[in-house]
Amino acid sequence: MSDFADYTLDHLDVLESEAVHVFREVIGEFDRPVLLFSGGKDSVVMLHLAVKAFAPSPVPFPVLHVDTGHNFPEVITYRDETVDRLGVRLVVANVQDWIDDGRLRERPDGTRNPLQTVPLLETIVANKFDAVFGGGRRDEEKARAKERVFSLRDGFGQWDPRRQRPELWDVYNGRHRPGEHVRVFPLSNWTELDVWRYIEREEIELPWLYYSHEREVFSRDGMWLTAGDWGGPNDSEAVVNKVVRYRTVGDMSCTGAVESTATTVADVIVEVAASRLTERGATRADDRLSEAAMEDRKREGYF
Amino acid sequence: MTHELLRFATAGSVDDGKSTLVGRLLHDSKSVLADQLAAIERVSNERGMESADLALLTDGLRAEREQGITIDVAYRYFSTAKRSFILADTPGHVQYTRNMVTGASTTELALILIDVRHGVVEQTRRHAAIAALLGVRHIAVVVNKMDLVDYSQEKFNEVSASFTDVASSLGLVDTTVIPVSALVGDNVVDASDTMPWYTGPTLLDYLETVPVGTDPRDEPFRLPVQYVNRPRTAKYPDFRGFSGRIASGVVRVGDDIVVSPLGSKSTVTGIEVLGTPVDEAFSPQSVTLLLADEIDMDRGDVISSTESSPLMTNEITATVCVLNEQPITAGQRVLARFGPKTIRAIVESVTDRLDLESLTHLPFNGALEVNDLGTIKLRLAGDVAVDNYADLRTTGAFILVDEQDGSTLVGGMTRC
Numbered sequence: 001m002s003d004f005a006d007y008t009l010d011h012l013d014v015l016e017s018e019a020v021h022v023f024r025e026v027i028g029e030f031d032r033p034v035l036l037f038s039g040g041k042d043s044v045v046m047l048h049l050a051v052k053a054f055a056p057s058p059v060p061f062p063v064l065h066v067d068t069g070h071n072f073p074e075v076i077t078y079r080d081e082t083v084d085r086l087g088v089r090l091v092v093a094n095v096q097d098w099i100d101d102g103r104l105r106e107r108p109d110g111t112r113n114p115l116q117t118v119p120l121l122e123t124i125v126a127n128k129f130d131a132v133f134g135g136g137r138r139d140e141e142k143a144r145a146k147e148r149v150f151s152l153r154d155g156f157g158q159w160d161p162r163r164q165r166p167e168l169w170d171v172y173n174g175r176h177r178p179g180e181h182v183r184v185f186p187l188s189n190w191t192e193l194d195v196w197r198y199i200e201r202e203e204i205e206l207p208w209l210y211y212s213h214e215r216e217v218f219s220r221d222g223m224w225l226t227a228g229d230w231g232g233p234n235d236s237e238a239v240v241n242k243v244v245r246y247r248t249v250g251d252m253s254c255t256g257a258v259e260s261t262a263t264t265v266a267d268v269i270v271e272v273a274a275s276r277l278t279e280r281g282a283t284r285a286d287d288r289l290s291e292a293a294m295e296d297r298k299r300e301g302y303f
Numbered sequence: 304m305t306h307e308l309l310r311f312a313t314a315g316s317v318d319d320g321k322s323t324l325v326g327r328l329l330h331d332s333k334s335v336l337a338d339q340l341a342a343i344e345r346v347s348n349e350r351g352m353e354s355a356d357l358a359l360l361t362d363g364l365r366a367e368r369e370q371g372i373t374i375d376v377a378y379r380y381f382s383t384a385k386r387s388f389i390l391a392d393t394p395g396h397v398q399y400t401r402n403m404v405t406g407a408s409t410t411e412l413a414l415i416l417i418d419v420r421h422g423v424v425e426q427t428r429r430h431a432a433i434a435a436l437l438g439v440r441h442i443a444v445v446v447n448k449m450d451l452v453d454y455s456q457e458k459f460n461e462v463s464a465s466f467t468d469v470a471s472s473l474g475l476v477d478t479t480v481i482p483v484s485a486l487v488g489d490n491v492v493d494a495s496d497t498m499p500w501y502t503g504p505t506l507l508d509y510l511e512t513v514p515v516g517t518d519p520r521d522e523p524f525r526l527p528v529q530y531v532n533r534p535r536t537a538k539y540p541d542f543r544g545f546s547g548r549i550a551s552g553v554v555r556v557g558d559d560i561v562v563s564p565l566g567s568k569s570t571v572t573g574i575e576v577l578g579t580p581v582d583e584a585f586s587p588q589s590v591t592l593l594l595a596d597e598i599d600m601d602r603g604d605v606i607s608s609t610e611s612s613p614l615m616t617n618e619i620t621a622t623v624c625v626l627n628e629q630p631i632t633a634g635q636r637v638l639a640r641f642g643p644k645t646i647r648a649i650v651e652s653v654t655d656r657l658d659l660e661s662l663t664h665l666p667f668n669g670a671l672e673v674n675d676l677g678t679i680k681l682r683l684a685g686d687v688a689v690d691n692y693a694d695l696r697t698t699g700a701f702i703l704v705d706e707q708d709g710s711t712l713v714g715g716m717t718r719c
Contacts, residue, residue, distance in 0.1 A: 003518070004516075004517075004518035004519070004520065005305065007518060007519050007520060007553070007585050008305050008307060008515065008516060009305070009308075009587070009588065010305045010306055010307070011306050011307060011308035011386075011387040012306075013588070014308045014587065015308070016577070016589075017548055017587055017588050017589040018548075018587075020548070020577060020589040021529070021547075021548040021589055024529040024530045024546055024547070024548075024589070025529060025643065027530055028529050028530055028602045028643055052577040052578055053546075053577070053589070054530075054532065054546075055575070055577065055578035055591075056532075056534050056536075056538070056539050056542060056578070057532055057533070057534040057536070057539075058534070058536070138378045138380070139380045145377040145378055145379065146375045146376065146377050146378075152709075164375075165709075165710060165711040166376075166401060166402075166404075166405040166626045166711055166714070167405065167711075168404070168405055168408040168409075168700070168702060168711075168714040169408045169409060169696070169697065169700045169714075170409075170548070170642070170697065171640050171641075171642060171700065171701065171702050173640065173702060173704055173709065173711045175638075175704055175709030176709055177708070177709065188378075189378070189380070189389055191380045191382070191387075193382070194387075
C-alpha cells in the first residue's frame with residue numbers, strides 16, 4: 001500500500017470523474033448535444049452523471065428516446081417521471097410514426113429493434129443535434145472494445161472504424177463537418193459491475209423490472225420473453241409463470257428476462273459478479289444473429 | 304480499503320504471443336465468460352484447431368478476423384479482488400508506433416513482450432523507447448515462450464540483462480522482468496513449478512501490487528477550466544464556479560491561485576466535488592472552484608497555484624508522433640488542442656526525426672510521415688499555459704488537428 005493512500009481515489013471515483021470530464025468537454029465544444037435516454041440502467045446512470053457534472057445548474061441539454069412502441073410500459077412511466085423530476089426536456093422519436101406514414105415497414109418477425117436506426121438518425125438531423133451521448137460500454141461486445149469516447153458519424157450516421165480518430169490522453173477531438181455528428185460515450189470504461197456498484201453507492205432508483213418479480217413469460221431462442229402486443233407468443237409457445245428480472249430493458253420483442261431472485265441492488269451485484277454469461281449474451285437476441293452483428297449495426301448508425 | 308484502478312498497455316512484436324498472453328490473463332483471472340468462451344471454441348473448431356485459441360478473445364473487428372491481424376487499440380476490462388484493470392491492447396505490427404503511442408498515453412504501465420528465443424529485438428527497443436517518451440512510469444517485461452527453451456534460467460538471464468541495458472539507456476527506472484509461458488499459463492496468474500529458480504511475482508501479482516498513480520502532494524496544482532458554471536436560477540442567482548478536472552496537485556480552500564494566461568490572481572473560497580462542498584480536492588477529481596474575486600475567465604484557461612505556475616508562451620518545442628496519413632511540414636497551418644484550449648498554430652519548423660533503429664534523434668527538416676516521431680517548433684496565435692510533459696503529463700500534452708476535415712494529425716509532448 002502506498003504512503004499516499006489518503007490521496008488515492010477508488011476506481012468508481014476515477015470513472016465518475018472521467019465521465020464528468022467528458023460531459024463538460026461536450027458542453028464546451030458542441031452547440032446542440034442530446035442524451036439518449038431509454039430508462040435503461042446505463043442511460044439512467046449517464047443522466048445522473050450529467051446532473052452532477054453541471055450542479056447546481058440544470059442539465060444543459062435535452063434527452064432523446066427512440067420508442068419502438070414495444071417498450072415495457074413500466075419503463076416508459078419511469079422515463080416520464082424522471083425527466084419531470086429533473087426538469088429536462090424529453091424528445092421522443094416514435095417508430096410507430098415512421099411505420100404509419102410508410103417511411104418504415106414492419107418486419108415479418110415483428111421485432112422493431114432494427115427499425116430504430118432511421119428514426120434516430122432523422123431525429124438527430126431534424127433537431128440539428130451535433131453530439132449524441134450514448135450509454136455504450138467497451139466491455140459489452142467485441143466491436144465496442146475499439147470504440148472511441150468521441151465517435152465520428154458521417155452525414156448518413158454511419159460509423160467507419162478506419163476513420164475513427166486516435167484518442168490520446170484526455171484530449172477529445174469533436175471537430176466535425178456540417179451534417180456530421182459525434183456519438184459520445186461517457187461510460188466507455190465502465191463494466192456492467194461498475195454500473196451496478198455505482199447505482200448502489202449513489203442510491204439511484206431504477207425501473208423495478210431490473211429486480212426480481214413474478215412474470216408471465218414464454219421461451220424463444222433460449223430466452224424468456226414477455227407476452228405483449230408486439231406479436232409474441234405464437235401458438236406453439238407456452239406461457240408460464242417465472243420469477244425473473246431483466247439485465248437490460250430494450251425492445252420487448254428481443255430482450256429476454258433471466259431467472260433471478262435478486263430483489264435489491266446488493267443481490268444484483270452478487271448475481272452479476274458470479275454470472276458466467278455476458279449481459280448481451282444472456283439477454284439480447286439481436287446480437288446473436290452473426291459473429292459480427294454489432295459491428296454491422298454500428299456501421300449503419302445504431303447506438 | 305480503496306479498490307484502485309490500474310491502466311496498462313501491452314506491446315509486442317508479431318508472434319511474440321501477445322494475444323495469447325492477454326487471453327490467458329483474462330481467462331486465468333476468470334474474466335472470460337461462458338458465452339465468450341463458447342464463441343471462440345466454436346470458431347477455433349471451424350478453423351480446425353484442437354483447443355480454444357485464446358488469441359481470438361482480443362480480435363474484435365471483422366476485418367481483423369478475416370486478415371488475422373489486429374488493426375487498432377482495443378480496450379479490455381477485468382478485475383480481481385484487489386484491483387480493477389483497464390488494458391489498452393495495441394497491435395504489434397501495422398501502424399504500431401501510432402497505436403502504441405495512443406495506448407500508452409492513458410496508461411501508467413507498459414507490458415512489453417519478448418520471445419525468449421529471439422531476445423531483445425529492434426521492436427523491443429522501440430516499444431521501450433515509446434514508453435519512455437510517453438512518460439509511462441512502470442515497465443513489465445514478459446519473457447514469453449519459456450516452455451520452448453526448457454524453462455532455462457540461463458536463457459532468461461541473458462534476455463533480462465540485455466533488456467536492463469536498453470532500459471537504463473532510456474532512463475526507465477522501474478522495470479520488472481518475468482519469465483512466462485502464456486501458452487501453458489506459467490507465471491501469468493498462477494506461479495509455475497517449472498521454474499523453481501524464479502522467486503519473483505507472477506504477472507498478475509505484479510499488476511496487483513505495483514503502485515498506482517503518484518502522490519498529488521508532490522505536484523503543483525493545475526486546473527484546466529472546462530466550463531464556467533453560472534446557473535442564473537432563482538436559487539443560485541450569483542453562483543459563478545469554474546469547473547474542470549484537476550490535472551495535477553492538490554487545492555484547498557484559502558489557497559492563492561493565478562489564472563493563466565491573463566495572470567489574474569484570487570483566493571479559493573469554496574470547492575465542490577460534483578455538488579458536495581469539500582475543504583480539499585486533488586488530481587484526478589472533477590471539481591468546481593469558487594473564487595473570492597470576479598475575475599475574467601474562459602474555457603481553456605488554467606488555474607494554478609501562485610507558488611508554481613505553468614509557463615506562458617506562444618512558442619513551443621515538442622516531440623510529436625504523426626498519427627495521420629497527412630505529413631507534417633514547416634509552414635503548415637493547424638489547430639492546436641491543449642486540453643480544453645483550442646488555438647490556431649503554424650508549424651514553424653521540423654528539426655529532427657527519431658531514428659527507430661539507432662534510437663537517436665537525427666537532424667531533419669523534411670516532412671514527418673505517419674508513425675514518425677520527431678521534434679517540431681510551433682508558433683501559436685496567442686499565449687497558452689503549458690508544462691514540460693516529462694514533469695506534468697496532462698498540461699504538457701497536446702494534439703494538432705486539421706482545420707478542414709477535423710482529423711487528429713499528431714500527438715505532442717511539450718519540452719520546456
